[in-house]
Amino acid sequence: MKKKYIFGNWKMSVDSALIHGFVAKFAQRRDLPNIEFGLAVPFVYLDNVVCSIDSSNCLIGAQNVCEYQKGAYTGEISAEMLADIGAKFCLVGHSERRHIFNESNLSINHKIINLLDKDIIPLLCIGETLQEYEQCTTKAVLAKQLEECLQGIDADKLKRLMVAYEPVWAIGTGKTATTKEIADCVDFTKDTLHSILGDVQIPVLYGGSVNDKNAGEILSIDVVDGALIGGASLDVDKFLAIADKVLD
Ligand code: PEP
Numbered sequence: 001m002k003k004k005y006i007f008g009n010w011k012m013s014v015d016s017a018l019i020h021g022f023v024a025k026f027a028q029r030r031d032l033p034n035i036e037f038g039l040a041v042p043f044v045y046l047d048n049v050v051c052s053i054d055s056s057n058c059l060i061g062a063q064n065v066c067e068y069q070k071g072a073y074t075g076e077i078s079a080e081m082l083a084d085i086g087a088k089f090c091l092v093g094h095s096e097r098r099h100i101f102n103e104s105n106l107s108i109n110h111k112i113i114n115l116l117d118k119d120i121i122p123l124l125c126i127g128e129t130l131q132e133y134e135q136c137t138t139k140a141v142l143a144k145q146l147e148e149c150l151q152g153i154d155a156d157k158l159k160r161l162m163v164a165y166e167p168v169w170a171i172g173t174g175k176t177a178t179t180k181e182i183a184d185c186v187d188f189t190k191d192t193l194h195s196i197l198g199d200v201q202i203p204v205l206y207g208g209s210v211n212d213k214n215a216g217e218i219l220s221i222d223v224v225d226g227a228l229i230g231g232a233s234l235d236v237d238k239f240l241a242i243a244d245k246v247l248d
Contacts, residue, residue: 004219005162005205005226006243007038007123008233009063009091018234019045023052025236032057035243036226038123039233040091043077050086061089061123064097067110069117079114089121093149095168099129105148112149116157123162124149125207125228126189130169138167139188146192155197163204164228165189170208172230179221182206186223212241219246 014022019041037058041049050060066076082090092115093108112122126145128138142165150158165185167177177185186204193202206218207228219227219242232238 001034001246002222003034003036003225004246005036005038005203006239006246007040007059007164007205007226007228008239009040009094009207009228009230010042010233011063011096011230012042013231013234014042014045016045019049022234022236023049026053026058026240029240029243032243032246035246037243038089040089040123046082046087047085055086055088059088059121060086061091061121062087063091063094065090065092065111065115065120067107067114069114079111079118079120082115082120083118087120089123089162090115092122092124093145094125095127095166095171099168105145108149109151109153112161113153116153116160119160121160121162123164123205123228125164125166127166127168127171127208133167133169138185142185142189143192146189146196150196155200158197158202159200161202163189163193163202164207165204166207166228172209174209176209176214176218177206179217182218183221183223186221190223210242212238212245215242216245 040061040063062082066073066078070078092111097103115122126142128141132141170176189204203225205226205228206224210227210229211232
């Protein structure tokens with residue numbers, strides 16, 4: 001059976017008590033050999049979660065990284081620091097960072113370079129806004145984000161990249177794209193990656209209001225390599241129920 005990636009993004013929505021309960025129950029999960037889990041943890045809890053979750057099939061990562069390598073950047077966290085505490089991946093270009101914190105494709109490009117330099121997997125999020133969706137410019141938006149975010153980076157280094165297609169209008173809204181739209185956009189993303197990188201297999205996940213009810217349908221789309229889950233990743237039962245759908 002094809003491997004699927006089930007990644008959670010805890011955003012700014014957890015505390016020590018929630019994490020404690022999550023970790024205890026997550027440790028008791030049944031063996032799911034064809035699933036690679038991942039959890040994007042807020043910086044302050046990252047070290048603790050790295051130490052308390054068995055990393056054999058769960059990557060622990062960050063939600064952001066500084067675009068600069070090192071130096072006087074008060075309040076920032078470098079790729080080197082993430083590597084130092086054992087983070088294995090890092091979200092980059094999440095729509096909340098692009099739209100609330102004005103993150104540009106150029107700064108995302110720098111972040112990807114810094115992460116790859118420290119052997120941390122960048123999980124690049126791309127996706128169109130509602131307005132772009134309604135104007136039917138989704139594919140042009142995805143192509144521009146991929147081209148600019150990956151510009152100038154050696155294809156060989158990008159072998160470890162992961163991508164999540166996340167329509168902005170579907171994040172945290174309860175709306176999901178149709179299976180046809182998801183298949184079409186993930187396919188397009190893979191074709192675009194192919195034209196930029198050549199013959200490299202990059203996993204492409206879908207994100208946007210995935211939950212235990214709709215996950216079966218979304219994860220059964222052949223080209224979709226997994227899901228990036230925000231809200232439903234805060235409840236360990238729901239998160240594991242989503243992973244169980246891969247087996248159904
Ligand atoms: C996300 O944060 O990337 C996300 C997809 O959130 P949600 O599942 O809550 O829509």
